[in-house]
Amino acid sequence: EKALEVQQKSLPQEHPDIAITYNNIGLAHYHKGEYSKALDESYVQALEIQQKTLSLKHPDLAITYNNIGSVHLKLGKYQKAIEEYNLALGVQESFLSQTHPNLAMTYNNIGFIYSLMGNYSISFEKFRKALSIQQKSVPPEHPDLANTYNNLGLSYSETEDYSKALETYNKALEIQQKFVPPNHPDIAITYNNIGFAYFSMGNNSISLEKYKKALEIQQNSLSLEHPDFAITYNNFGLVYCKKGDYSGALYYYNKALETQQKSLPPDHPDLATTHNNIAFAFLKDGKHSRACESYSKAASILRNFLPPTRSGLATIYNKIAELYEKINDTLKVQECRKRVHEMR
Structure with missing residues (x-):
């Protein structure tokens, strides 16, 4: 910010160097979990300057498009994120060789979005492209490869090939432990991924061990309101819920919710x-009204986010309908069934 202050006094208002500084400030906000600030107070300003002063295929524009895409990803605006990443890819393909590592970064970004949207075949294709480029352009233990291995692990996990997921996550961890500081947040992400694979395979004790390592790293490297904490808290909650400790699960789910509501x-x-996690814990604990309340909150968010035909939303409404049947609220049952019917 001091650099920006100096530049604004000594350079023309729309000088490209000012855009670079805005991007740097945006990255600082991004890594602190301040995603709206990164977008509204930095990246948008950088893009405005670049669009007025640079050619449409200038490399700096690709950086800004990728940065904006990453913020939209964190804010849950997945379609906007894909649009920005594709703009970045279009610029990069016009001036970079087909094996440039920056292309791999963008393919990873695009693949990750498709993974979150449930399109695993496209996400896997993008991750494989990224890996193919990196294997030709960076050393075999480069930290960027760890990111790609983590992404590929997610693809394997989503298709329930957990042994392959673990193998890939461990490749990521091996690289990170050699070349990344021991308390780097990326290592926490990898421990969370490994923990979830073990959880999915029914090994609760090892998954808890990995989640504890993730939490310890986050406590040493992130602000207490960083949204990455919520991922770890939710993971703890899933294990406690699976063990039948619903009060323990709700404790962690509520910590996750508190973090997310702040960030x-x-x-x-x-x-x-x-x-949805909170609702399931209440359901298993026999607290049907509380479960209905939480499922309804999940549904109201997903209704504005998912396509109206998305099966996940229909599943939630079916669960809500079943719960209302148990508490004899016929009107609410009919309302939920109607919503499910409209999605077909």
């Missing part, structure tokens, strides 16, 4: 995930 927009899909 994410109210319509972010991650909030729907947490409400």
Whole structure:
């Protein structure tokens, strides 16, 4: 910010160097979890300057498009993120060789979005492209490869090939432990991924061990309101819920929700995930009214986010209908069934 102040006094108002500084400030906000600030107070200003002063295929524009896409990703605006990443890719393809590592970064970004949207075949294709480029352009233990291995692991996990996912996550961890500071947040992400694979395979004790490592790193490297904490808290909650400790699960789910409510927009899909987790814990604990309340909160977020035919939303409404049947609220049952019918 001091650099920006100096530049604004000594350079023309729309000088490209000022755009670079805005991008740097945006990255600082981004890494602190201040995503709206990164977008509204930095990246938008950088883009405005660049669009007025640079050619449409200038490399700096690709950087800004990628940065904006990453913020939209964190804010849960997945379609906007894909649009920005594709703009970045279009610029990069016009001036970079087909094996340039920056192309791999953008393919990873695009693949990750498709993964979150449930389109695993496209996401896997993008991750494989990224890996193919990196294997030709960076050393075999480059940290960027760890990111790609993590992404590929997610693809394997989403298709329930957990042993392959673990193999890939461990490749990521091996690289990070050699070339990344020991308390780097990226290592926490990898531990969370490994923990979730073990959880999915039914090994609760190892998954808890990995989640504890992730949490310890986050506590040493992130602000307490950083949204990455919510991922770890939710993971703890899933293990406790699976063990039948519903009060323990709710403790962690509510910590996740509290973090998300401070750091994410109210319509972010991650909030729907947490409400859904809370609802399931209440359901298993026999608290049907509380479960209905949380499922309804999840549904109201997803209704504005998912396509109206998305099966996940229909599943939630079916669950709500079943719960209302148990508490004899016929009107609410009919309302939920009607919503499910409209999605077909």
